[in-house]
Amino acid sequence: MTEDQQVDQAASMSVVDPAGVRLADSRITFADRLDHLLARWGYRRNWHRVEPGLYALGNPTPDVPVFVTANYTLSFDALRSALAGVDGYILVLDTKGINVWCAAGKGTFGTEELVRRIEATRLSRVANHRRLILPQLGAAGIAAHEVRQRSGFRVKYGPVRAADLPKYLKRGRATSEMRQVRFTLTDRLVLLPLALVHALLPAAIGAAVLFLLAGPGASLAVIAAVLAGVALFPLLLPWLPSSDFSLKGFILGGLVALPFALVALLGNPATAWWVRAGEALAYLLVFPPVTAYLALNFTGATTFTSSSGVKREMLTYIPVMAGMFGFGVALTLGLFLAILVGG
Amino acid sequence: MPVSTISINTLRYDSELCNGCGMCTMVCPHAVFAPNGRVAQLVRPEACMECGACRVNCSTGAISVDSGVGCAAAMILAALTGKKEVSCGGDTDASCCG
Numbered sequence: 284m285t286e287d288q289q290v291d292q293a294a295s296m297s298v299v300d301p302a303g304v305r306l307a308d309s310r311i312t313f314a315d316r317l318d319h320l321l322a323r324w325g326y327r328r329n330w331h332r333v334e335p336g337l338y339a340l341g342n343p344t345p346d347v348p349v350f351v352t353a354n355y356t357l358s359f360d361a362l363r364s365a366l367a368g369v370d371g372y373i374l375v376l377d378t379k380g381i382n383v384w385c386a387a388g389k390g391t392f393g394t395e396e397l398v399r400r401i402e403a404t405r406l407s408r409v410a411n412h413r414r415l416i417l418p419q420l421g422a423a424g425i426a427a428h429e430v431r432q433r434s435g436f437r438v439k440y441g442p443v444r445a446a447d448l449p450k451y452l453k454r455g456r457a458t459s460e461m462r463q464v465r466f467t468l469t470d471r472l473v474l475l476p477l478a479l480v481h482a483l484l485p486a487a488i489g490a491a492v493l494f495l496l497a498g499p500g501a502s503l504a505v506i507a508a509v510l511a512g513v514a515l516f517p518l519l520l521p522w523l524p525s526s527d528f529s530l531k532g533f534i535l536g537g538l539v540a541l542p543f544a545l546v547a548l549l550g551n552p553a554t555a556w557w558v559r560a561g562e563a564l565a566y567l568l569v570f571p572p573v574t575a576y577l578a579l580n581f582t583g584a585t586t587f588t589s590s591s592g593v594k595r596e597m598l599t600y601i602p603v604m605a606g607m608f609g610f611g612v613a614l615t616l617g618l619f620l621a622i623l624v625g626g
Numbered sequence: 627m628p629v630s631t632i633s634i635n636t637l638r639y640d641s642e643l644c645n646g647c648g649m650c651t652m653v654c655p656h657a658v659f660a661p662n663g664r665v666a667q668l669v670r671p672e673a674c675m676e677c678g679a680c681r682v683n684c685s686t687g688a689i690s691v692d693s694g695v696g697c698a699a700a701m702i703l704a705a706l707t708g709k710k711e712v713s714c715g716g717d718t719d720a721s722c723c724g
Contacts, residue, residue: 591635593696
């Protein structure tokens with residue numbers, strides 16, 4: 284895959300002017316929307332890129348503001364579409380097609396790249412001022428005082444969300460509300476497609492194996508447990524009790540496994556009571572840890588979990604998950620043996 | 627939304643070193659710092675997600691925090707592959723964050 288192929292349409296439709304400044308506008312076309320949709324579904328994750336460099340938005344003069352963003356189409360498009368009617372420059376950093384916040388954490392949306400890109404685009408000749416407006420979430424990778432020392436440009440942190448930029452530009456500063464990240468139902472919903480895509484194959488394999496070994500009930504239960512972990516859990520996140528993701532997951536997983544356990548216990552009165560009880564218990568031991576584990580894995584997709592907190596949660600809950608799961612599997616095998624021996 | 631899964635974190639702030647530039651109050655996405663007269667004040671330490679933005683932008687070194695990704699998937703992957711650095715995916719192989 285060459286660099287050219289990776290460049291998204293949003294960038295390739297722009298014409299490069301003689302000074303090396305590309306043109307951008309605020310329109311989001313059908314092709315852009317399709318690109319966003321494919322990115323959300325994880326289709327060719329590496330292809331949603333914009334060519335790094337300087338872009339002219341509207342009819343910029345040397346006095347207009349300079350906005351900085353990442354070379355991920357969702358980031359670039361969020362910025363340019365929020366700036367409808369604004370004349371400005373957009374400086375796109377090479378973050379390898381990663382969004383601003385993740386790239387800042389990784390350091391690719393960073394001081395080094397910003398200083399390098401200011402020089403490479405000869406920004407000091409294009410603009411007659413020395414101010415840059417950066418997305419606030421880029422701050423984890425950018426040392427504003429270092430950028431000033433090394434390039435002469437003063438970094439201003441704009442709002443967290445590009446959509447707040449018009450208000451920010453009007454007021455000249457961000458309100459405390461603009462400075463805080465949220466994690467709304469919509470924010471969680473857009474993550475769903477990718478979670479489903481990732482879960483599809485493992486869940487299908489698990490369901491097929493369990494169908495052959497233990498029958499349709501167990502097969503359905505693993506699908507329910509996985510869907511609960513990757514889909515239901517993110518949606519219900521704020522309303523599930525406890526602040527620990529694993530415990531939230533155990534509760535949700537328990538609720539989802541309960542009907543399977545009840546059917547095993549009460550559905551077949553002709554079967555010996557200890558077999559039915561054993562099966563019901565196996566459902567409650569094997570499947571809730573699966574949901575809890577997937578719930579714990581959702582921590583990285585949120586906007587508020589810390590490394591220390593996740594580490595502590597892993598140390599506390601992963602042994603419990605492994606223990607319950609292992610005991611449930613052993614119990615199931617024991618039941619099989621007992622049934623075989625007992626006839 | 628729960629404030630955080632965390633009551634313990636690695637955020638440390640020394641107000642003696644603060645020059646009152648206000649940068650930490652601007653970059654923090656969880657309003658952990660607030661302006662308070664001459665120096666910044668730590669008002670919601672429990673909400674810190676250890677992103678490191680305040681430390682990186684503090685020119686006097688008044689803030690320390692072990693920043694890292696609060697992501698179990700990344701930590702499990704690092705543990706399984708024996709990698710020291712816990713981060714979002716590799717440079718070429720794209721996972722959640724690429």
